[in-house]
Each structure stands twice: as structure tokens, then as C-alpha cells.
Amino acid sequence: MPEKIVTKSAFSKARKKLKHTVFVELLKKLQDHYYNNIKAKKWKGLYLKAVDGSTLRLPKNKDTEKFFGVTKDKHGNCSVMARVSQIYDCLNHITNDAVLVPYRVSENEALAGQVNTLSPYDLLLLDRNYPSFPLFSLLREKKVHFCARVPKNKFNKIKDFCRTGKNDEIIELSASQRKISKFYPGEISQKTVKVRVIKIKLSTGEDEILLTSLLDKNKYKTSVFRDLYKQRWGVEEDFKVIKHRVEVENFSGRSTESILQDFFAKLFSKNLAIILSSGLNSDVEERCRAQNRKYSYKLNITNVLSKMKNTIVKLFTREKTDEYINKFHILI
Numbered sequence: 468m469p470e471k472i473v474t475k476s477a478f479s480k481a482r483k484k485l486k487h488t489v490f491v492e493l494l495k496k497l498q499d500h501y502y503n504n505i506k507a508k509k510w511k512g513l514y515l516k517a518v519d520g521s522t523l524r525l526p527k528n529k530d531t532e533k534f535f536g537v538t539k540d541k542h543g544n545c546s547v548m549a550r551v552s553q554i555y556d557c558l559n560h561i562t563n564d565a566v567l568v569p570y571r572v573s574e575n576e577a578l579a580g581q582v583n584t585l586s587p588y589d590l591l592l593l594d595r596n597y598p599s600f601p602l603f604s605l606l607r608e609k610k611v612h613f614c615a616r617v618p619k620n621k622f623n624k625i626k627d628f629c630r631t632g633k634n635d636e637i638i639e640l641s642a643s644q645r646k647i648s649k650f651y652p653g654e655i656s657q658k659t660v661k662v663r664v665i666k667i668k669l670s671t672g673e674d675e676i677l678l679t680s681l682l683d684k685n686k687y688k689t690s691v692f693r694d695l696y697k698q699r700w701g702v703e704e705d706f707k708v709i710k711h712r713v714e715v716e717n718f719s720g721r722s723t724e725s726i727l728q729d730f731f732a733k734l735f736s737k738n739l740a741i742i743l744s745s746g747l748n749s750d751v752e753e754r755c756r757a758q759n760r761k762y763s764y765k766l767n768i769t770n771v772l773s774k775m776k777n778t779i780v781k782l783f784t785r786e787k788t789d790e791y792i793n794k795f796h797i798l799i
Contacts, residue, residue: 490731508558552577
């Protein structure tokens with residue numbers, strides 16, 4: 468029987484019929500299944516999320532230039548860049564939501580479009596580039612909790628707080644509609660937001676100022692916030708994984724649609740690898756204890772992602788998926 472050969476042009480033509488939204492939907496289905504069926508880690512009853520942005524360099528052509536726009540560096544060289552905004556589960560190490568948008572879209576604008584993916588069971592960690600009254604108001608309108616690092620001169624009431632010498636105080640922020648409209652074009656119903664401002668002395672001697680919606684001082688004592696904000700580092704580490712391990716900028720096509728396909732397919736693959744291997748960490752810890760090892764071992768994320776490449780297609784095309792998951796576990 469003659470072997471069937473698929474030409475590059477036939478593959479390209481078939482790929483054009485596939486929408487990137489299928490991978491967005493797969494990403495959502497996967498995380499819904501994970502949180503509904505697996506006891507995910509929480510911080511004081513809340514899922515600990517962090518948001519961060521980054522940029523990707525894209526293939527330069529008329530299609531990508533039209534959708535993402537063109538940017539110039541200081542030497543006048545033109546390139547096509549996209550902005551990524553990712554909401555990341557810091558304790559369970561998976562991407563909850565991500566968008567790939569034109570570079571001209573700011574991190575705050577990108578996040579405003581992602582707020583609907585958050586819930587009242589989430590606590591969102593924000594670095595010092597994000598804090599603004601419209602964002603805080605929008606999050607509280609959705610009953611989403613937050614903890615943000617802020618510059619000392621960000622709000623007048625924070626300046627006043629720093630002068631008092633206190634370490635923990637509840638204040639009320641407000642802004643005029645003109646200022647709200649400047650930063651966020653949508654309608655915001657909450658014109659004032661109660662927040663708790665906390666001052667933490669770092670080992671460097673510098674004061675770190677945090678703003679949070681967690682107002683209950685008995686349930687959330689001042690001391691817990693020192694280590695809480697450090698958890699935000701996970702989202703920055705995950706961007707290193709996405710860029711250097713998953714190689715998200717190594718696109719298999721040049722059109723806008725193929726770039727979006729690659730981006731979301733790789734995030735789905737990364738999440739699937741993390742979820743399928745998550746239960747093995749306890750096995751590794753148990754072996755370390757049993758063998759009295761000097762150091763604690765953990766799974767090699769590069770190895771996990773590498774082995775997933777050869778497993779993922781079989782999981783979609785074979786009936787006995789358990790068999791391939793077991794083989795995957797043995798390999799990693």
C-alpha cells in the first residue's frame with residue numbers, strides 16, 4: 468500500500484482552517500477540570516495568583532505589522548513586538564489566563580480585560596507597575612482580593628501614612644471621575660475603596676509598602692505579608708520557562724493566526740505537563756527521606772516539558788490514556 472505523504476502546502480492550507488481559540492478553550496477546560504477534581508493548594512483559603520507582563524519578538528511581515536504594530540528601538544530599527552499578560556497560580560504553578568496583544572496595549576489595559584477570569588476565591592499579587600485606583604476599584608467590584616507593592620509617593624494618603632511611623636493602617640482611596648476615565652475608559656461604580664496599607668522593613672533596611680484588600684487584621688496578621696508578596700516571584704520564573712524551555716518565540720508559522728495558535732498551544736502543553744507531573748513531587752520527597760539523602764530533589768522541569776512533546780499527541784489519539792500517562796511518569 469503506498470505511503471501517504473502530506474505536502475507543506477497542504478499542511479499550511481489545512482492549518483488555516485484551524486482557529487487559535489480551540490487552544491484557548493482547551494486551556495480553560497484543562498484548568499476547570501484541575502480545580503474541580505484535584506485539591507489545589509491555597510493560601511489561607513484563597514488561590515494565590517500573580518499577574519505580570521512581558522514582550523515577545525514576532526516574525527515581521529504585513530500581516531503581523533497590521534495586527535501588532537511596529538516598534539522602533541533607539542537606533543531606529545523596526546520590529547514587530549507583542550505584549551503578553553499572564554495570570555499565574557503561584558502555588559500550583561499553572562497559567563490561569565494569558566493574552567497576546569499589540570505592544571501599544573499597556574499592562575494595566577491588558578489586565579483590565581482579564582479581570583473577569585478571576586473570582587472572589589482569588590488573591591492577586593501585583594508589582595509596583597500596576598497599582599492605580601481604577602484597577603483597585605475594578606477588582607473590588609468583582610470581589611477579587613489583591614495585595615500590591617506600591618511606591619511611597621503613589622498616593623497622598625500613603626505619603627501621610629509613611630509620616631506617621633505606623634506599620635499597619637486602614638485607609639480609604641478615592642479619585643475623581645476625570646482621573647478614572649484617564650486610566651480606565653470603562654464605567655466604574657465604586658468611587659472609593661477601603662484598603663489596608665502595610666509597611667515592612669526589608670533586610671536591606673528599605674521600607675516596602677504594600678496595599679491590600681484583606682482588611683481583617685485578626686485573620687491576616689501584619690507578619691504574614693512579609694512572605695506573602697515574595698510568592699509573586701513565581702510568575703517571573705514562569706516567564707523564563709515559557710521563553711527558554713517552551714521556546715514560545717520559536718514560531719512554526721509567520722501569520723498572526725499561526726502565532727496565536729503556537730502561543731496558546733504551548734501554554735496548554737506546559738499546563739498539561741505541570742498538572743500530570745504535580746503528584747510526583749511528593750513521591751520524590753518520600754524517596755529522599757527513605758534514602759536519607761543530604762539534599763532535597765525535585766522534578767526537572769526541562770525534562771518534564773521535553774517528554775510531554777512525545778506524549779501529548781498520543782493522549783489525544785489513543786484510547787488507553789492511562790498507559791501513556793504511566794509511561795510519562797516513569798520517564799520523568
